[in-house]
Amino acid sequence: MVTLEQSQPKAGERAYAQLLDEIQSGALPAGTVLAEMEQAARLHVSRTPLREALRRLVADGLVVQQSPRVTVVAPIDAHDIRALFEMRRALEESAARIAAERGDAARFAALADELTAARLDGETGRDAYYDLISRFDVELDRAVANDYIASALRTVRAHLVRVRRMARDRPERLTASVAEHLLIARALAARDGDLAAHATHVHLHNALASILANLENEGSA
Template sequence: MRVSDRAYAALRGEILDWTLPPGTVLGEVELADRLGISRTPVREALARLVADGLAAQAPGRGVVVADVSLEEAEQLFELRIALESLLARRAAERADADQAAAMGALADRFLAAVPRLEAGDEPAGYYTLTDELDAGLDAAAGNPYLVSTLRTLRLHLARLRRLAAHDPARLASSAAEHADIAAAVAAGAADLAEATTRVHLHHAATHLTRRARAAESTTLLTPTPFEGAHQ
């Protein structure tokens, strides 16, 4: 892996887990020192983050971690519901025997996670399962253009995970919903795979909106959005 790829992966991870919260200045010199690399690969990594919409050019501040508003989150969910449900349908239609078996096993693992999440366990393992499900759906669907589009959507929505991280009931329900999706794909039930995906993402969007509005803010991540933050 190239140095710039490693820098990109490291910074992307820190943005997604909020180690680098919205509005954080991403200075080349400081990042190069912290990552132990030269400024050139840092600059390349920052350019990729800006292209992803995870970072933005802010007047007078340089590159900063981009903000996310409630309105943007709702728009992202609208698009993801449409595309992810199509992906699940195609995965159910096209999965081979090995892929179907893997989906069935994944459904069982999601169900096993439900009581642990209800008890308040750390959700990192659950998020690993969701990543496996996404990868399995991507492979089974066999549509690289659809997969490429969903990659960016998933990146942005992954930033919002922390809003549910301390809600064990929602996380447990989400695990059960993921189990339904995986089971439908395993069974080759295209209509059901599409429907369960729509239900899951609708619940996720409703939960996020309710939490954000309860905080009486249309900006989820920073109290005062700055000019140029939105991509």
Template sequence: MRASDRAYATLLDEIQTGSLAPGAVLGEVEQAARLGVSRTPLREALSRLAADGLAVQQSPRVTVVAAIDQDDIHELFEVRRALEETAARLAALRGDAAAFAALAEEFSHVSLGAEPERDAYYALIARFDALLDAAVENDYLTAALRNVRTHLVRVRRLARDNPARLVASAREHRLIAVAISTRNADLAAHATHVHLHNALDSILESLKGAS
């Protein structure tokens, strides 16, 4: 792995997990020394983060982690709805019905009590997303979805875990998977719309409670 790729991957993970909070200064000298790379690959990594919308250059010498507020979250979900509802429709027409049926069964039996179980649930969602991406057979759409998900990880980390919301989310994912497995494109898109509406409401309520 190139030094710039390694620096980018580390900084991306730290921004997504909240180790580098919004507004944190990404000083070239300090970050290069911390990550064990020279300043040239670090600059490349910072440029990629800026292109992703995760870092902002406040001045020629100062780069900071981008802030994220309720307006950003609303805009993110506007794009997410358009992309994911389209993806669900296409997956219902093109996807592996048996594979989505198997995922629906897994969503029916998730446990969300302990942290390892929640981690397993998020891994299940990641598998669902990967299967959805493969099903749509559209590189432009999946590239746009990957960019949205990069920001979505930050949003989820900023919001607090809500056990009731996680249970509801599992039910919603199950319905989407069932709709895709039965080739019901309208239901797949509608179920995705409802899921994203509920997810946005929960995230905004969580952030409100944390403020």
């Protein structure tokens, strides 16, 4: 028989996963108030596991505890995005160098083949591309084999999913992103750490520029 104590961790994990998905997808936009009673009822959990989920999201930096009774989805603006990309550059360029040395070249060659064949037609194609990039990240983490770097990257990527939505409707940027990831994958497959790090730098520079331009366009609309 499952006790309340045994079921709560699972309920907390489920509440966390759903809230995380809704924040990252934009279903819960920045500034949304996450009232305990309302969210607990909506997610079909008690308030104890909901509080645990909210504590995890606070630790992730995705929600902000404005007062003991008021929790809101964290804002994200140009300053936050620049800071996020500063961290990404520090982590991902280093990770690319390490992965080129330690990784399985054949795995990255296979990912390069998939990137070559990637199609961005419609929502399905874009979703498939982002799934491929997620698998690329997993392979990169496996190659680096450094729990400290992997933990820091997980935090960055939790925010990155929100930011990626800002470039999702720009087909020209997604097409360029495929080419940039392809160059990174080929450099990793060739065990060329310098090229992998440089290609990562170029990709992050272009991604940031595109996102900031999109924000500026929205602000002037």
